[in-house]
Amino acid sequence: MKSLLVTGGAGFIGSGLVHRLLAVDPSVHVVTLDALTYAGSTANLDNLPDLERHRFVRGDVRDGPLVLRLLRENAIDTIVHLAAETHVDRSIAGPAPFVQTNLVGTFTLLEAARQAWLSERVVDPGVCRFHHVSTDEVFGSLETDSPAAIEVTRYAPTSPYAAAKAGADHLAWSYWRTYGLPVSLSICSNNYGPRQFPEKLVPLVILNATRGQTLPLYGDGLHMRDWLYVDDHCDALWRILKLGRAGEAYNVCTGRGSTNLEIVRLICATLDRLAPDSPYAPHASLVRFVADRPAHDRRYAMDASKLRQQLGWAPCESLEGGLARTVQWYLDHSEWVAASSHEEHRAWLERNYRGRGMAGSS
Numbered sequence: 001m002k003s004l005l006v007t008g009g010a011g012f013i014g015s016g017l018v019h020r021l022l023a024v025d026p027s028v029h030v031v032t033l034d035a036l037t038y039a040g041s042t043a044n045l046d047n048l049p050d051l052e053r054h055r056f057v058r059g060d061v062r063d064g065p066l067v068l069r070l071l072r073e074n075a076i077d078t079i080v081h082l083a084a085e086t087h088v089d090r091s092i093a094g095p096a097p098f099v100q101t102n103l104v105g106t107f108t109l110l111e112a113a114r115q116a117w118l119s120e121r122v123v124d125p126g127v128c129r130f131h132h133v134s135t136d137e138v139f140g141s142l143e144t145d146s147p148a149a150i151e152v153t154r155y156a157p158t159s160p161y162a163a164a165k166a167g168a169d170h171l172a173w174s175y176w177r178t179y180g181l182p183v184s185l186s187i188c189s190n191n192y193g194p195r196q197f198p199e200k201l202v203p204l205v206i207l208n209a210t211r212g213q214t215l216p217l218y219g220d221g222l223h224m225r226d227w228l229y230v231d232d233h234c235d236a237l238w239r240i241l242k243l244g245r246a247g248e249a250y251n252v253c254t255g256r257g258s259t260n261l262e263i264v265r266l267i268c269a270t271l272d273r274l275a276p277d278s279p280y281a282p283h284a285s286l287v288r289f290v291a292d293r294p295a296h297d298r299r300y301a302m303d304a305s306k307l308r309q310q311l312g313w314a315p316c317e318s319l320e321g322g323l324a325r326t327v328q329w330y331l332d333h334s335e336w337v338a339a340s341s342h343e344e345h346r347a348w349l350e351r352n353y354r355g356r357g358m359a360g361s362s
Contacts, residue, residue, distance in 0.1 A: 001129075001241060003029045005076045007061050007109065008083030010034035012196045013133070013230055015044035017080060020234040022049040029053045031074050033067070034083065035060045039197040043336060061105035064112060071116040077123045078241060079130045081109055087199055088137070088159045092294060095160035102164035103171070106132065110175045118179060125182065129246060132172040133237070134187045136226070136253065137162035141297035148301040151187070151249040158295045182246035186237065189253035189302060193230035193322065194329035198337065201260065202227075202323070205267045206330045207337060212280040215268075219292035221261030224299040226253045229322035232315040239311045251302040254315045261287075266320065270327045 004021060008014040009032030021030050034040045036058055048054055055074070059066045061083045070076065083105060085091065085098045113130050116122045139149040140156030155170075157163040169185060176183040192202040208215055236252040244250060258266075268283035280286065307313045317325075330337060 001025070001028055001078045003031070003074050003076050003123075004078040004080060005031045005033060005070060005074070006080045006082065007033045007105075008040070008081075010036060010040040010042055010044050010056070011082065012039070012044070012193075013191055013233060014080075014082040015195060016193070016230045016234045017082070017237055018045060018054065019048060020231075020238055022053055024238065026050070026053075029055075029074070031055045031057060031070055031076065033057050033059055033061065033070065039086075039199070041339065043339060044195050062100065062108050064108045067109055067112040068115060071112055072120070072122050075123050076116070077128050079109060079113060080237065080241070081106065081130070081132045084133075084165065086135075086161065088161045089293065090199075091159050091161035091164070095164075098161050098164040102161075103167045106168035106171055110172060110181065114175065114179055114181055118181065128182050129241065130172070130175075130181055130183045131237070131241060132169065132183065132185045134169050134185055135162065135165050136187055136189045136251075136300045136302050137297065138166040138169060138187065139300070139302070142299045142301055144299060146299075146301075148255070148303040149251070150303050151251055151306060158297050176247055184240060184244050184246050185249040186240055187249060187251050187302065188233055188236075189226035189228045189300065191228050191230050191233055193326050194333075195336070196230070196326075201263065202267065202326060203330060205264050206271065206327055209268060209271055209280060209283040209286055210275065210278065210331070213286065214288050215264060215283075215286045216288045216290045217260060217264060218290060218296055221264070221287075221289060222259045222298075223296060224257045224259055224301065225263075226255065226257055226301060227263065227319055227322075228252065228254055228315065229317035229325075232317055235316070236307060236311075236313050239313050240307075243311045250307045250311070251304045252307060252313075253302045253304045254319070255302075255304060256319060257299070257301055258319065263323075266323055267327060270320075270324050274324070274327055275331060 085101045091098045117125045117128045155166045157166040175181040196203045271283045
């Protein structure tokens with residue numbers, strides 16, 4: 001890798017990867033492409049290790065001429081595609097942006113890469129890689145006694161978000177099989193950590209609890225998820241880019257399942273410990289159960305044995321340690337929180353979630 005394009009690089013996972021790339025490899029140059037919609041912010045790219053090797057471009061992955069120009073001008077040999085609409089509840093309320101960004105955006109990137117790498121040969125196609133980042137939601141809800149999903153488990157998406165991501169995955173593989181575009185794919189479980197936009201479960205619980213607001217949970221709160229600390233995910237992506245192969249998919253997860261209720265209670269207990277003077281302690285007293293959302297998947301579970309055995313990856317952060325680090329970060333960064341929670345997003349949450357459920361309990 002010499003020159004990388006990271007789409008969605010001003011978002012949560014994308015910015016973490018940009019920081020990681022510049023820190024661990026002094027030879028790479030990174031171009032960040034991000035439309036800066038509500039969940040993206042250039043503040044996430046503050047304090048990069050080397051600004052000379054980074055270029056930020058505000059733009060949409062659906063803008064084919066822009067993407068192709070970036071590939072040509074920067075001799076891009078590696079694309080890491082993280083740009084996506086990711087919030088399940090938003091996809092239920094309005095699926096159109098998810099189809100446009102997740103499916104049409106992926107198609108646009110694939111077409112640009114095919115032209116630049118295979119037709120124009122801007123760089124040697126033998127060293128190129130298009131890495132597409134997916135989600136465990138493409139596998140749908142697994143039965144309690146079903147084995148964890150492996151990379152070849154049949155897709156069964158439920159929500160419009162998951163369906164759009166599944167479609168993007170299939171499209172990416174079609175370019176590998178049909179055109180020989182060097183595609184690899186990773187499928188990750190629920191991420192959490194610093195700088196996550198406060199619509200997802202972990203940051204929203206932290207912020208609501210510190211404000212003494214109700215913590216509504218869908219249904220009985222026993223929906224099972226695997227929680228992956230964002231730095232561990234970025235390390236996995238780095239290993240896949242360096243050591244993984246085109247034509248391969250890799251699951252990225254911890255292998256530890258936790259219910260949403262367990263996560264919320266653990267966050268509350270961590271807040272009790274780290275903010276002992278809070279007038280809202282014990283924070284778990286704020287939890288309320290509300291009506292479940294439509295087609296809420298009961299259990300996600302994946303097996304990351306392939307990534308562990310072939311590329312030597314394993315998560316470094318425990319759930320308890322990662323949540324403690326995350327809670328402390330949000331307690332220490334009130335200015336970032338205020339900047340990210342702009343009026344449009346607050347109004348959307350107010351319209352869609354008052355008394356109904358916890359945004360982000362995917």
